[in-house]
Amino acid sequence: xxxxxxxxxxxxxxxxxxxxxxxxxxxxxxxxxxxxxxxxxxxxxxxxxxxxxxxxxxxxxxxxxxxxxxxxxxxxxxxxxxxxxxxxxxxxxxxxxxxxxxxxxxxxxxxxxxxxxxxxxxxxxxxxxxxxxxxxxxxxxxxxxxxxxxxxxxxxxxxxxxxxxxxxxxxxxxxxxxxxxxxxxxxxxxxxxxxxxxxxxxxxxxxxxxxxxxxxxxxxxxxxxxxxxxxxxxxxxxxxxxxxxxxxxxxxxxxxxxxxxxxxx
Amino acid sequence: xxxxxxxxxxxxxxxxxxxxxxxxxxxxxxxxxxxxxxxxxxxxxxxxxxxxxxxxxxxxxxxxxxxxxxxxxxxxxxxxxxxxxxxxxxxxxxxxxxxxxxxxxxxxxxxxxxxxxxxxxxxxxxxxxxxxxxxxxxxxxxxxxxxxxxxxxxxxxxxxxxxxxxxxxxxxxxxxxxxxxxxxxxxxxxxxxxxxxxxxxxxxxxxxxxxxxxxxxxxxxxxxxxxxxxxxxxxxxxxxxxxxxxxxxxxxxxxxxxxxxxxxxxxxxxxxxxxxxxxxxxxxxxxxxxxxxxxxxxxxxxxxxxxxxxxxxxxxxxxxxxxxxxxxxxxxxxxxxxxxxxxxxxxxxxxxxx
Numbered sequence: 001x002x003x004x005x006x007x008x009x010x011x012x013x014x015x016x017x018x019x020x021x022x023x024x025x026x027x028x029x030x031x032x033x034x035x036x037x038x039x040x041x042x043x044x045x046x047x048x049x050x051x052x053x054x055x056x057x058x059x060x061x062x063x064x065x066x067x068x069x070x071x072x073x074x075x076x077x078x079x080x081x082x083x084x085x086x087x088x089x090x091x092x093x094x095x096x097x098x099x100x101x102x103x104x105x106x107x108x109x110x111x112x113x114x115x116x117x118x119x120x121x122x123x124x125x126x127x128x129x130x131x132x133x134x135x136x137x138x139x140x141x142x143x144x145x146x147x148x149x150x151x152x153x154x155x156x157x158x159x160x161x162x163x164x165x166x167x168x169x170x171x172x173x174x175x176x177x178x179x180x181x182x183x184x185x186x187x188x189x190x191x192x193x194x195x196x197x198x199x200x201x202x203x204x205x206x207x208x209x210x211x212x213x214x215x216x217x218x219x220x221x222x223x224x225x226x227x228x229x230x231x232x233x234x235x236x237x238x239x240x241x242x243x244x245x246x247x248x249x250x251x252x253x254x255x256x257x258x259x260x261x262x263x264x265x
Numbered sequence: 266x267x268x269x270x271x272x273x274x275x276x277x278x279x280x281x282x283x284x285x286x287x288x289x290x291x292x293x294x295x296x297x298x299x300x301x302x303x304x305x306x307x308x309x310x311x312x313x314x315x316x317x318x319x320x321x322x323x324x325x326x327x328x329x330x331x332x333x334x335x336x337x338x339x340x341x342x343x344x345x346x347x348x349x350x351x352x353x354x355x356x357x358x359x360x361x362x363x364x365x366x367x368x369x370x371x372x373x374x375x376x377x378x379x380x381x382x383x384x385x386x387x388x389x390x391x392x393x394x395x396x397x398x399x400x401x402x403x404x405x406x407x408x409x410x411x412x413x414x415x416x417x418x419x420x421x422x423x424x425x426x427x428x429x430x431x432x433x434x435x436x437x438x439x440x441x442x443x444x445x446x447x448x449x450x451x452x453x454x455x456x457x458x459x460x461x462x463x464x465x466x467x468x469x470x471x472x473x474x475x476x477x478x479x480x481x482x483x484x485x486x487x488x489x490x491x492x493x494x495x496x497x498x499x500x501x502x503x504x505x506x507x508x509x510x511x512x513x514x515x516x517x518x519x520x521x522x523x524x525x526x527x528x529x530x531x532x533x534x535x536x537x538x539x540x541x542x543x544x545x546x547x548x549x550x551x552x553x554x555x556x557x558x559x560x561x562x563x564x565x566x567x568x569x570x571x572x573x574x575x576x577x578x579x580x581x582x583x584x585x586x587x588x589x590x591x592x593x594x595x596x597x598x599x600x601x602x603x604x605x606x607x608x609x610x611x612x613x614x615x616x617x618x619x
Contacts, residue, residue: 078333
């Protein structure tokens, strides 16, 4: 009999603690499928963040390290620098990555660390109970923005793909979503590209996935999907921001200030 | 091997490389930046990993990642940067990862000054970060001793799977002394079969410090406490000076101030006052039993520090009420002179001579 559907080897047989309608489970599966497909499972190390996916190590059948709030890219850097032969990915939420871990993600991206970041953006702090995130939408009500996010007080939500794409070094940056079958297929494609580029030791790879949080948004899973489409997707366009191209030009070199320009008297 | 003249920071860097510390992450901060400068060229020669990170917060988490992948990972910093590492150090201790961190202490609190200090004693010896953990703390008093300590630090970090702090005041990092790099051998270490190196032919490994079940977290606390008790039994190191003859005063001092204490003892002798010195080499575990034994032979003890009375707390804890324990210290980056130490002893002797 032909097997049409089975659990990827890179996932454990453990029920997740994720709420109904949350896209973490879908993205976990996509990451696991890609790792399986590329045959990377036995040399992959995942980094779990702090947040809803803090227990990701229970669900992936992979070596894992658990990081402090926002520090996952620093751990990944340490692992990659010590063992460049390993495949490393961080799995981070928007509070973890875009707030407390902003320095770590920007500098890892700018150094071109050759690991993969899976960034789950659901515009809210999930694990701590629905507080405002750097990605929370203008006017969005959360437990710490009870009158809605006031952009005159705390600014506009941060767009991480756009921010990182302004850097020259990072090689692959794409925003995807996982709330419809078509988007899931595209998300899988982006994740596969990211892990392939890492496998080939090419560049820093970043995949952001727009996600739903029915529990903390206070809506049904179906309404959450619609809210994502109507409010998140227009502000956070689902698209590729950077495709990897082998750099053909020689690396720029600035002369040593002490060397002079040859015209000095 | 013949001796070479080296600055403390560079000698520490070279010794770490020879001890297999081939994964180094750093952030520039006076007075320890020479370690990074030295390793930025030297690490390339030996095929190790060197990276200047965006902050000490990132540094210590890079150390976590690399140590978790089985490398001998380490870093250096100075007081304000060392404070930034406390979060990561707590995680490293909790996840039972080995690492070595060198703190070349400068004056504080706050941004403080860049001159030598011993003001980070409490931070280093009592944990420093959050939660119930401790680090093995080694305190060299010369460049040679700092060089000798690096292989020991890496070995003990691996053996205990615990952070080891090498704490030197700014003098140790900045001064030049002749050093010799000796060959050190240690008993074989257990394999790092816990490291995250890819789950090939085995179950996945997990480096983690999250334990939501209280009973599991408490068991970790008990395991860690047992480790620290083992350190207290097996790792206490100290040096004695002049303790083989009768003395009225016992000085207790570590690092640079211990050297000043020895000079002060010679000056006291000329004045007819006998004194001895106990120099803790491990600040944790603290040589409390030996402090008590030697302290009982003195009329009183004097803790000499480049801080405002931190070491003295451990000395008093060791002595109980058996003998008076006094304190003399300078701070702010000021190094006490032997004459000042002599004066502090004389004022407490109340004019009596032996």
